[in-house]
Amino acid sequence: MQQARPDDLFEDLGHGITAIDTGFVRPRFDAAYLIVHAGRAAYVDTGTNDALPRLLGALARQGLEAADVDYLIVTHVHLDHAGAAGSLMRELPNAKLVVHPRGAPHMIDPSALVKGASAVYGDEEVARTYGVVQPVPADRVLATHDGMTLDLAGRPLHFIDAPGHARHHHGIWDEASRGWFTGDCFGISYPEFASAHDRLVIPTTTPVQFDPVAMKHTIGRLLERNPARMYLTHYGCIDTPSSFGAQLLEQVDAMVAIARAAGGADRHASLREHLGRLYRQRWRERGSTLDDAAMDALITVDVELNAQGLGVWLDRPAKASA
Structure with a gap:
């Protein structure tokens, strides 16, 4: 640290x-x-x-x-x-x-x-x-x-x-x-x-x-x-x-769409990949000049936790519709 x-x-x-x-x-x-x-x-x-x-x-x-x-x-x-x-x-x-x-x-x-x-x-x-x-x-x-x-x-x-x-x-x-x-x-x-x-x-x-x-x-x-x-x-x-x-509201919808499209044995890996891509894209739209590696170093913890959370939400029997 x-x-x-x-x-x-x-x-x-x-x-x-x-x-x-x-x-x-x-x-x-x-x-x-x-x-x-x-x-x-x-x-x-x-x-x-x-x-x-x-x-x-x-x-x-x-x-x-x-x-x-x-x-x-x-x-x-x-x-x-x-x-x-x-x-x-x-x-x-x-x-x-x-x-x-x-x-x-x-x-x-x-x-x-x-x-x-x-x-x-x-x-x-x-x-x-x-x-x-x-x-x-x-x-x-x-x-x-x-x-x-x-x-x-x-x-x-x-x-x-x-x-x-x-x-x-x-x-x-x-x-x-x-x-x-x-x-x-x-x-x-x-x-x-x-x-x-x-x-x-x-x-x-x-x-x-x-x-x-x-x-x-x-x-x-x-x-x-x-x-x-x-x-x-x-x-x-x-x-x-x-x-x-x-x-924020747009990204909630985008993250839910990513979650709904993910599936199969590699669902978690798919969630991580697409969330990382979403955040990097939004980051660049706001003027960031960092490269992918620098971005990933800063968001890797959040990508992992957000992917886990979306997975739990997907598996919830009575999950709310977005």
Whole structure:
């Protein structure tokens, strides 16, 4: 893994929001966020246990202590977003863990969550990458609901149910910045996806709960508020997000079409091939000058996971039509 310089770990995004590079996989691949308002703080997503020093370091940079944190919000309970939640909560004496109601049981007892990740990545890889996923006491867990509002020292944070990528996903609307903390429900867009004039954003269909109808509905709900920015876990803040909505919706349809056309014993290989081709084509349409090898190096993980997720969706007996 490339080593990031200390100055690269934190990015001030304005409005009291800091993006924290968690160090997962490579620099600027996985972000957590710290929101500070009137001397109080909230985290959004955590990365893995290895990110704990960076998460606490971001707080110290703001002149705050662990006791000043009111909330730790996880967008959903996939381990690249919530793997350090239990460890971080042990450091935050006054915080509540805020999680979608479908995800709350997995934060209280993460054994099924770890088992599910092991089914995708393998036991050894999960142990190496995520370490011991710590449980959170039930009395410190706050489950959200669609339309719920939290108050961070007078700063409202609104929650909506946001399925499509996962059924345990919510979106967090920050009125102060007119931005959504999207986790994975508004796709992924690494800094390398940007050209001089445009940027590629791609949906993420990571196993096991991809639902194209729900994903498109969620994207529509996010755009209804005419947001000024989206705070993506993978990676960072994108401005003028309305310009990316049509791009995401078109790609959901294109990915579903690829999945429906795949078949036979080599279905997974076919999915990988055609997804890679789709992303490279869309990337070049947006002005990228990278060659195929450079593109593939950046998207190989996502191609594999998206292919797996589409395969699970295809095999679901009652899958929704796109």
